[in-house]
Amino acid sequence: MAVKLQPLEVLYCPVCSLPAEYCEFGPDFEKCKxxxxxxxxxxxxxxxxxxxKWSWMCIFLHSSGTTSDVKKDEEVKRLPGGKVKKxxxxxxxxxxxxxxxxxxxxIIKGLDMFGIKLxxxxxxxxxxxxxxxSVVKGPTEKDQIDVQGDIMYDLAEFITETxxxxxxxxxxxxxxxxxxxxxG
Amino acid sequence: xFKKFTPEEVTGQNxxxxxxxxxxxxxxxxxxxxxxxxxxxxxxxxxxxxxxxxQNHINLVVVNNVPLFFNVRDGPYMPTLRLxxxxxxxxxxxxxxxxxxxxxxxxxxxxxxGLTSAGGALDEEVSADAPVAIMAxxxxxxxxxxxxxxxxxxxxxxxxxxxxxxMHYLNDGLWKTLHLD
Ligand SMILES: [Zn+2]
Numbered sequence: 001m002a003v004k005l006q007p008l009e010v011l012y013c014p015v016c017s018l019p020a021e022y023c024e025f026g027p028d029f030e031k032c033k034x035x036x037x038x039x040x041x042x043x044x045x046x047x048x049x050x051x052x053k054w055s056w057m058c059i060f061l062h063s064s065g066t067t068s069d070v071k072k073d074e075e076v077k078r079l080p081g082g083k084v085k086k087x088x089x090x091x092x093x094x095x096x097x098x099x100x101x102x103x104x105x106x107i108i109k110g111l112d113m114f115g116i117k118l119x120x121x122x123x124x125x126x127x128x129x130x131x132x133x134s135v136v137k138g139p140t141e142k143d144q145i146d147v148q149g150d151i152m153y154d155l156a157e158f159i160t161e162t163x164x165x166x167x168x169x170x171x172x173x174x175x176x177x178x179x180x181x182x183x184g
Numbered sequence: 185x186f187k188k189f190t191p192e193e194v195t196g197q198n199x200x201x202x203x204x205x206x207x208x209x210x211x212x213x214x215x216x217x218x219x220x221x222x223x224x225x226x227x228x229x230x231x232x233x234x235x236x237x238x239q240n241h242i243n244l245v246v247v248n249n250v251p252l253f254f255n256v257r258d259g260p261y262m263p264t265l266r267l268x269x270x271x272x273x274x275x276x277x278x279x280x281x282x283x284x285x286x287x288x289x290x291x292x293x294x295x296x297x298g299l300t301s302a303g304g305a306l307d308e309e310v311s312a313d314a315p316v317a318i319m320a321x322x323x324x325x326x327x328x329x330x331x332x333x334x335x336x337x338x339x340x341x342x343x344x345x346x347x348x349x350x351m352h353y354l355n356d357g358l359w360k361t362l363h364l365d
Binding site for chain 1: 218219221222269270271272273274277278279285286289305307319322323324325326327354355359360
């Protein structure tokens with residue numbers, strides 16, 4: 001049976017109506033800025049840098065969504081039609097796991113957050129790297145793709161070329177338990 | 185195409201017959217196979233399916249007052265950008281470089297060099313006269329829906345002139361038409 005795709009949630013700017021990442025090209029970027037600083041600081045790090053230390057902290061708390069104080073503040077200042085729900089930032093995580101000494105598996109998580117069908121992705125990966133690739137349930141019940149062998153180093157390029165909606169900046173490797181950006 | 189579109193431009197809205205509804209559904213399913221399992225929810229058999237006729241032989245497929253697809257004459261159906269944003273994997277993709285973004289958002293057609301430069305990218309399987317999603321360098325979401333004038337191979341080798349017609353883009357008239365009453 002065919003798999004039903006899950007709709008992707010897109011963060012639209014209530015000021016200019018565009019996806020937040022396009023505000024900079026919208027009709028009036030200046031007007032969008034206050035909303036962006038509050039709701040999409042990761043998209044415009046330069047805007048956030050311009051703010052003072054205190055608001056930096058607010059944003060930090062705000063995006064981790066912990067303190068009730070900040071939440072109240074958010075409710076007061078929310079723009080009409082503003083989106084409230086914090087969206088999980090889509091990212092692709094790649095990890096290499098060594099099984100029985102020399103056997104190695106590369107695990108890819110998060111492609112589904114970009115609206116990519118994992119069954120298709122696994123087929124493409126298997127073909128590209130001429131190895132076994134399969135979709136498996138991950139430990140957190142989220143699906144992931146396992147590819148036999150160490151393919152870490154060609155992978156980022158392959159992903160961004162095959163699925164052009166995945167920016168290289170959203171790809172991370174797990175190296176020695178640390179999350180490092182694929183870029184750079 | 186939808187640059188100055190407003191709902192006033194709609195010349196007629198018709199609830200289509202069941203047979204026509206089936207045909208529209210089938211051609212959408214053929215064009216976008218990944219959408220097929222969702223079409224029962226998206227274009228329910230029981231809900232009236234409206235085809236709104238607009239200027240320049242444009243048709244909009246409307247369900248519950250929301251435009252979901254459009255086509256020109258009896259050309260292939262293309263999703264609205266709001267629908268594509270939800271299901272980005274259904275269309276083949278091209279990517280323009282950052283420099284081209286502002287031109288695309290002003291309604292310009294997509295020139296070959298914007299797709300072949302370092303920031304651009306082409307899906308080499310795309311032929312001429314095909315619907316394609318237009319992505320942008322450094323951005324996650326599509327900014328336009330295009331219709332190719334040349335195949336991806338030709339865009340690459342000829343590398344000048346218009347490669348893709350800009351059918352629908354962020355902030356054009358169709359984008360602003362959330363509801364059609
Ligand atoms: Zn905006």
